[in-house]
Amino acid sequence: PEYLAVNWEASGGGAFAVIPLDERGKVPDVIPLFRGHTATVLDTDWHPFNDRVIASASDDGKVMIWQVPLGFSLLTDAEEPADVAPSARLSGHSRKVGQVLFNPAAENILASASGDLTIKLWDISTGSAVHTLKHPDIVQSLSWNADGTMLATTSRDKKLRMWDVRQERPAHESPGHEGAKNSRAVWLGEHNRVATTGFSKMSDRQLALWEPGNPNPIGGFTVLDSISGVCMPFWDDGCNCLYLAGKGDGNIRYFEYENDKFEFLSEYKSPDPQRGIAFVPKRGVNVHENEVMRAYKTVNDTYIEPISFTVPRRAETFQSDIYPPCVGSKPAVSAEEWTAGKSGVPSKIDFESIYEGNAPVEVTVDYKLPAPIPAPAPASIPAPQKVPEPTHAPASIRSSSIKEQQGSMIALASKYEDKHDDVEEPSSFDEISKLPQRSAMPARFEPKASSPTKTTSAPLPQPASPIKSLFSEPTPMTSAPVRTESPIGSGPVVETALDQIKVLLETQTKMLSAQSHHIERLTAEVDSLKKRVGSASPDQSERIRQLELELEEMRS
Incomplete structure (x- = not known):
């Protein structure tokens, strides 16, 4: 990208400015403007495959196409620089046009949304509208999918629609954010997902x-x-990242999309609110500075500030993990082919060739739009399993219950049971899987505020470190299950085990018999004391209480 477009307040209205990105510092008092609209310019969008073509939408109901002159600069010697006139005017809307958006895959296909409740799809090479979508209410935002066949819209009726544009009908429609304020939608590139921002009934901002x-x-x-x-x-x-910039505040949050959810990474904070903001195409980032994204925001209508999002690494080589191939400057299909029903994803370029200073090398793309998946049923959250805690051996031996004794005998007998096949058995201890370990040095993802065009601006504070690594996933460390072979003994070993079981049975029988006699004696003593003592003294009452407690403990 070579230029930046900014809506400009000028006498007579209907103008916007184009600023070359390599011209920094204070702009002249008089600059050449792009004039042609008779009312305020509401939106602009650059051609995805031609950095010198831009479309504009205005309150006058017109859509205009502009071409930046060769060698265009704000720094001219002329006292009154000549303004730029539009190269094409697209007429067809009867009310103001609020949004324009180029198709990301087809050449020269432009969508425009108007207050006349229509969305028109234009072929800017011929100036004709090839399709018209009748929208039930005023459109608030537009977003194309990766191959330019579907268009997501949000509108004033609080509904999210996904249009099959060539059929001129919504393929999917669902209730969106319930708040009264505007909502926005963005298609997540080649993922079959759409992200929206809006408000709740209580005016809370939502994602x-x-x-x-x-x-x-x-x-x-x-x-x-x-x-x-x-x-x-x-x-x-x-990088599969979603950036959220608030209008009227100076913060920019960014999230990583993974496993059908957004993981918060960090937040760029600034005391200067942004009136408007734009992000450069991925092919425009600086690979030598580990820059993964760059934004430009207008501050108080006085200067434009670039914000650079970088990954702080010290490596001197190309970082392929943070620079996968990105969409280049060649369309997948022409306007005629797209109108006839053909579709595709534009070819991608390899960042490594740009890093080495060579011409961009194209990479083949094998993209297929995933089929819609049925709505999944709500999954029940499993209850967390309790990990057995180690227990200390008691100081005094406590008699076990009959069920526990039977269980111990069965376990002991099964331990020495003859086996007819050599099959390993798992350990009797519960295996607890290890948690995945994080990488030793996670890559932090931090924005870096570049010097704004106004030289007197102070540097902005850096955001806090992100919660998780952006480009490196933790590698789960797995361990093989521990297995122990159960001893398989011969005849004498089994006989010894049976003798041990018999001794254990005799010991337990004697113990149970002694406990029964003791319980009977205590019961008789308590009953006799209660009968003989009508109004017991404190010592006798204490003795009775102690006997009852001891009796209860023995019964348990």
């Missing part, structure tokens, strides 16, 4: 993950905080 065809969010709605600003989601397909 949700959706599967097409499932009317309920996976894992329900997650409450983020109670800030009133709309949360804008951005997806990084290379």
Whole structure:
């Protein structure tokens, strides 16, 4: 990417500015603007395969296509630099156009959403609308899937819709966030999932993950905080990270998507609220600085600040684990092919070739959109298993119950039972699996605030360290089950074991008989004392109480 577009307040309205990314510092007092709209510009979007083409939407109901002139610069010697005129005007909406979004796979296909309750799909090379989607209410956000065949929308009627755009009908529709404020949706790249941000009835900001065809969010709605600003989601397909930037606050949270849930990594915090924010395409990051994402935010309408998200590593070689191949600058299909029903995912480029300073090398893509999965039934959470704790040997020997004695005898007999086959038996101890260990040096994922275009701005605070590693997964350490061979003895060994069992039986029989006689004696003594003593003295009452306690203990 070479340029950054910013909505600009100018006399007469209907203008926006394009700023070259390599021109930093204070901009001149008078700069060339992109003029053509007769009302405020509401949205802009860069062409994914041509860094010099940009589309704009305005309050005047028009969609315009612009081309940045060759050698465009803000630093000119002219007293009144010439403004740039649009290269094409797309007319068809009857009310204001709030969103424009290029198809990420097909060349020159643009979606525009209007207050006239329609979404039009344009072929900007011909200037004609190839499809029109009739939406029940005002659209609040748009997001394409990876191959450009489905379009996710959120709207004022609090519903999430996923459109089959070439059939001009919603393939899936489900209730979304219940709050009255705006909600946003973003398709998670090549995953068959959609993330949404919105508000609850109590005006709490929420995050949700959706599967097409499932009317309920996976894992329900997650409450983020109670800030009133709309949360804008951005997806990084290379690192499987979701960035949430709040409008009106200076914080940017980022999460890692894994196993159908978002794991919080860390948060970039700044005292300066952002009025607007944009993220560069993945192919625009600096691989030599271990930069995985970069954003630009407007601060108080006075300057634009770049925010760099980097992985702090000291390696001097290419980091392939944080730089998988990303979408390049060549479309998968042309506009005519896409309109005819053909689809695909654009070819990807290898970051290693860019790291070495060579031209980007294309990598083949084998992508198939996963089929919708039926809504899973809610799984019951298993009760945690209790780990047996070691017990200390008692000081005094306590008589066992009859059931315990029978169990010990059966266990002893089965231990010396003859075996007819050499089969190993597992250990009698419960095997406790080891927990997966974390990697010794997890890769932290921290944003780094670059110097803004305004030279007087102070550096922003660095965020806290993330909770978990972003790019390295903990390697589970497994151990083989411990097995012990049970002794298989011959005839004399078995006879010795039987003799031991007989001795144990005789000992237990004598013990039970002695206990029974003792219980009978105590019972008789307690009964006789109760009969002879009507009003007992304190010493006698104490003696009776002690005998009763001893009797109860013997019975137990």
